[in-house]
Amino acid sequence: MNDSDDDNLISFIAGKIETMHDQMATKGDIVRLEDKLAASTTAIRGDIEQVHLRMD
Numbered sequence: 001m002n003d004s005d006d007d008n009l010i011s012f013i014a015g016k017i018e019t020m021h022d023q024m025a026t027k028g029d030i031v032r033l034e035d036k037l038a039a040s041t042t043a044i045r046g047d048i049e050q051v052h053l054r055m056d
Contacts, residue, residue, distance in 0.1 A: 025033075
């Protein structure tokens with residue numbers, strides 16, 4: 001490989017790593033998703049309980 005090929009490869013790898021870094025979730029993102037999931041699960045549980053009561 002010549003220097004130009006090395007530079008192109010390094011630039012390619014650096015670009016891929018930067019893209020991956022930009023797409024990664026932060027700890028804050030994960031906490032917000034956990035909170036949203038917990039709220040959704042609670043809402044679904046409440047809906048199921050209402051259906052169950054109506055069937056009784």
